[in-house]
Amino acid sequence: MRSDRDNPFRIAQEQFDRAAALLELPDNVREVLRVPQRELTVRFPVMMDDGSTRIFTGYRVQHNLGRGPTKGGIRYHPSVDIDEVRALAMWMTWKCALVNIPYGGAKGGVVCDPAQLSSGELERLTRRFATEVAIVVGSERDIPAPDVNTNPQIMAWFMDTLSMQQGHTINAVVTGKPIEVGGSLGRNEATGRGVSLMVREWARRQRRRLEDLRVVVQGFGNVGGVAASLISALGCRVIAVGDASGGYLCRNGLNIAEMRRYAAQHPRRLLEGYSAPGVERIDNRALLETPCDVLVPAALENQITDQNAERIRATLIVEGANGPTTPQADEILEERGIVVVPDILANAGGVTVSYFEWVQGLQSFFWNEQDVNHRLEQIMVSAFEQVCDLADRRGISLRLAAYLLAVRRVADANLIRGLYP
Ligand SMILES: NC(=O)C1=CN([C@@H]2O[C@H](COP(=O)(O)OP(=O)(O)OC[C@H]3O[C@@H](n4cnc5c(N)ncnc54)[C@H](O)[C@@H]3O)[C@@H](O)[C@H]2O)C=CC1
Numbered sequence: 001m002r003s004d005r006d007n008p009f010r011i012a013q014e015q016f017d018r019a020a021a022l023l024e025l026p027d028n029v030r031e032v033l034r035v036p037q038r039e040l041t042v043r044f045p046v047m048m049d050d051g052s053t054r055i056f057t058g059y060r061v062q063h064n065l066g067r068g069p070t071k072g073g074i075r076y077h078p079s080v081d082i083d084e085v086r087a088l089a090m091w092m093t094w095k096c097a098l099v100n101i102p103y104g105g106a107k108g109g110v111v112c113d114p115a116q117l118s119s120g121e122l123e124r125l126t127r128r129f130a131t132e133v134a135i136v137v138g139s140e141r142d143i144p145a146p147d148v149n150t151n152p153q154i155m156a157w158f159m160d161t162l163s164m165q166q167g168h169t170i171n172a173v174v175t176g177k178p179i180e181v182g183g184s185l186g187r188n189e190a191t192g193r194g195v196s197l198m199v200r201e202w203a204r205r206q207r208r209r210l211e212d213l214r215v216v217v218q219g220f221g222n223v224g225g226v227a228a229s230l231i232s233a234l235g236c237r238v239i240a241v242g243d244a245s246g247g248y249l250c251r252n253g254l255n256i257a258e259m260r261r262y263a264a265q266h267p268r269r270l271l272e273g274y275s276a277p278g279v280e281r282i283d284n285r286a287l288l289e290t291p292c293d294v295l296v297p298a299a300l301e302n303q304i305t306d307q308n309a310e311r312i313r314a315t316l317i318v319e320g321a322n323g324p325t326t327p328q329a330d331e332i333l334e335e336r337g338i339v340v341v342p343d344i345l346a347n348a349g350g351v352t353v354s355y356f357e358w359v360q361g362l363q364s365f366f367w368n369e370q371d372v373n374h375r376l377e378q379i380m381v382s383a384f385e386q387v388c389d390l391a392d393r394r395g396i397s398l399r400l401a402a403y404l405l406a407v408r409r410v411a412d413a414n415l416i417r418g419l420y421p
């Protein structure tokens, strides 16, 4: 059982409440926006390889439909619960509004440990989950994508299942697909690329040389792995990274390309067992507290809390993950002058290129990777500028500035549509 302090939905509501108060939103608007519009819980059987049947629980939550079809990933993890999915769906609403793409927010999840499932079990689970949520999902209604422990292959099974039910291919029903079945060039790297752009733009505004920045990345999957490699391509020194197997530190800089190759070839894509001259093993706690210029939490929620915020020794935190910092930690970091580029901005690159994938799929007209990356960069840099300018003008944190911009846009869309008679 989670306590209120580490319940992601309570945290998401608290973040929203602060913005709603500053925006002086009317009570009826607050009441609508602080809870999800639709929630679906499904329980479904999956045939296991040994012939037995197991029942799994899954969720799809649509937080707000005011700005368009809802959008957000699907997470497979043992700790998924309805409050986590609600929070993730709400954060998607603000994220899509902040980068001004025409979506509301949604998220899905299945309570399972994919590391314990064979590929066949994972495929059957995915196909059955897709069927169960088909009543709320669709290319003009709600469009899933990958999140923790889901990947392009899982998205392909999802798309294929919904297409089989319709009798024709509907590839815009899900994004993050393999290129062969309507995926977009650049989607796989998009979230990490967005994170690296935040580091670059912050350094530009602060007049810091990228070569002088020491970076620590927690999480070495889709977001963290790509972010580490693109940040190191910017010229920064990535001195520590970590995943579920622990942390790896080398003050002279890690060989990120070698580490990504290692993880790709090992069970569960983990760094477990990785060693190289000068590389020290550390635990996850020490990883987060490693002195550095930039810390990128890119794993799960609630990593920086009131328990460790005093010991964080970074100048900048760029939230690759959703919800890695609690509101209590936010306060401590702000007092200590540590700048946080919030999740709804920092990791918005993924959903932005998902939007491009959806547009390309609907038009059956595909762009080259340079076009995708160029458009992504324009959107991310412009959102970063808007957030920094508002934060500077009002003397508030980047998180609060991002929320003011995003919540205002969502509230306005809902008001203009006449949803609050
Ligand atoms: N995949 C995407 O496009 C997007 C993902 N995100 C967020 O980024 C975060 C990471 O997602 P992905 O990279 O897609 O997932 P992933 O499944 O590819 O990677 C997750 C990584 O976190 C590590 N990890 C798990 N538990 C850990 C722990 N206790 N301590 C340290 N590391 C741990 C795993 O070993 C793995 O390296 C999540 O918060 C997700 O919601 C946000 C925007 C888009």
Ligand SMILES: O=C(O)CCC(=O)C(=O)O
Pocket (backbone or CB within 6 Å): 071, 072, 073, 074, 092, 095, 143, 144, 145, 146, 147, 175, 176, 322, 347, 348, 350, 351, 352, 354, 355
């Ligand atoms: O690509 C997408 O549609 C959503 C990605 C996602 O789940 C997220 O941004 O947290």
